[in-house]
Amino acid sequence: MLLWSQGGTVLRSPQERARARRTPVVDVFEANRDAVVNISSTQVVSVRPGHGGFEHFLFEIFERPRHVETTSMGSGFVIHPDGYIVTNAHVVSRTVRREVEFANGRSYEARIVAIDTQKDLAVLKIDSELSLPTVLLGRSDDLMVGETVVAIGNPFGYSHTVTSGVISATGRNIDVQEGVVFRDLIQTDASINPGNSGGPLLNILGELIGINSAIRGDAENIGFAIPVDQLIEHLPEMLNVEHLRRVRLGLLVGGGGVPRVNDVSRDSPAYEAGVRVGDVITAIDDRPVKRGTDFYFALLEKKIDEPIRLHLERNGKALAVTLAIREIPKPDGEKLAQSLFGLTLHELTDSEWRRFGLRPGNGLLVIGVHPRSPASRIGIEPGDIISSLGRYYVDSLDRAGMLLETVERGEDVPFGGLRVERNELWRITGTLTARQR
Numbered sequence: 001m002l003l004w005s006q007g008g009t010v011l012r013s014p015q016e017r018a019r020a021r022r023t024p025v026v027d028v029f030e031a032n033r034d035a036v037v038n039i040s041s042t043q044v045v046s047v048r049p050g051h052g053g054f055e056h057f058l059f060e061i062f063e064r065p066r067h068v069e070t071t072s073m074g075s076g077f078v079i080h081p082d083g084y085i086v087t088n089a090h091v092v093s094r095t096v097r098r099e100v101e102f103a104n105g106r107s108y109e110a111r112i113v114a115i116d117t118q119k120d121l122a123v124l125k126i127d128s129e130l131s132l133p134t135v136l137l138g139r140s141d142d143l144m145v146g147e148t149v150v151a152i153g154n155p156f157g158y159s160h161t162v163t164s165g166v167i168s169a170t171g172r173n174i175d176v177q178e179g180v181v182f183r184d185l186i187q188t189d190a191s192i193n194p195g196n197s198g199g200p201l202l203n204i205l206g207e208l209i210g211i212n213s214a215i216r217g218d219a220e221n222i223g224f225a226i227p228v229d230q231l232i233e234h235l236p237e238m239l240n241v242e243h244l245r246r247v248r249l250g251l252l253v254g255g256g257g258v259p260r261v262n263d264v265s266r267d268s269p270a271y272e273a274g275v276r277v278g279d280v281i282t283a284i285d286d287r288p289v290k291r292g293t294d295f296y297f298a299l300l301e302k303k304i305d306e307p308i309r310l311h312l313e314r315n316g317k318a319l320a321v322t323l324a325i326r327e328i329p330k331p332d333g334e335k336l337a338q339s340l341f342g343l344t345l346h347e348l349t350d351s352e353w354r355r356f357g358l359r360p361g362n363g364l365l366v367i368g369v370h371p372r373s374p375a376s377r378i379g380i381e382p383g384d385i386i387s388s389l390g391r392y393y394v395d396s397l398d399r400a401g402m403l404l405e406t407v408e409r410g411e412d413v414p415f416g417g418l419r420v421e422r423n424e425l426w427r428i429t430g431t432l433t434a435r436q437r
Helices: 014-021 024-035 054-062 228-238 269-273 292-300 333-341 350-356 397-404
Strands: 004-006 009-011 036-047 066-080 084-087 097-101 107-109 111-116 121-125 148-153 161-177 180-188 200-203 207-215 223-227 251-253 261-264 280-284 308-314 317-323 343-346 364-369 385-389 412-421 424-433
Touching: 024 036, 024 066, 024 148, 024 161, 024 200, 036 148, 066 292, 111 228, 121 228, 148 207, 161 223, 180 207, 207 228, 223 228, 228 292, 251 292, 269 317, 280 292, 333 343, 333 397, 385 397
Parallel strands: none
Antiparallel strands: 004 009, 036 066, 036 097, 036 424, 066 084, 084 121, 097 107, 111 121, 148 161, 148 200, 161 180, 180 223, 200 207, 207 223, 251 261, 280 308, 308 317, 343 364, 364 385, 385 412, 412 424
């Protein structure tokens, strides 16, 4: 029998040796491995030969595109057992297909539920017949410089790679592109490489403290993560059904620990049902709600006019109310774009998009720019494609109307889009300022 010695103690079995070698990093990885996913995204870049004006551009879009598919790698993690996954916006923005793979080899096609390019956060949804394991949300307001952290991800396509290090600093700001600054990031020396983006940064208790987001390409051992508190703060806005769909609920709930009602709008389904500020939501349709995010994820599955049973706690007493999401008439997106920015937008058909080499719904085509308008002043041209307004994708004129109806005169609205330049498709970004009057 072979014997191994450690500190004067003879270890007689492989099991004893394994227990002696086990570290907190091993525990963190094993506890979270099944909730971390690798994300493979496909983006189509169109390239068209020749030159010409707007008419030529339209001819190339609709008649003779040549496109190339490119694949990129990223990471993510399951935040809700119904199949909701968090990653970075830059991992999935402007992609046509997204596939997520778990440690057990199971893979699923994912769709984008919400995306915030300014905060570099995105939420995906997969349809799984199973209740999925999730990461445990921690906090990032009590981080200690020097404490041990663990990163899990998909660097360079190497599935479910774990690295460890320490928190090197907190509160870092980095410029990622003109006009876009990521603020209050966590800096770590845990190895973070291309493909780690969107994966979890965990403390030694196995709690999520950040979302790995960026690296310094000109320096070793300098990586950055978005603090988990920013994710918790912004998820309610990103997942708000009133923003994602043309509906009315009138209810805002905090995204943190206690799912407490922060605001109830008058003349809304929530107010009419008797929900009040300060109520704590304990369940939806008899399904427990433990965090504010549980409330928003549950609402994403609800249909218009479907009865929703909310179980509440008010001043220590339990009560229940029934309400339903109400549809709101759609605003005229075409008129709003013209009046606010001097833009004439066109909604492409699915066949037109396919001829262009892009997934249907990638944006709206600019077919007119009024002289001396806000759009003309910042250089938007006919033939550009507007793919996002503010933090949200624009996939139809109805969607544009929903996003623009609350824009006030003089308000700045960031946008993203695509442009043909030097025979290639380029990304464009900027800020539109709504006409004063």
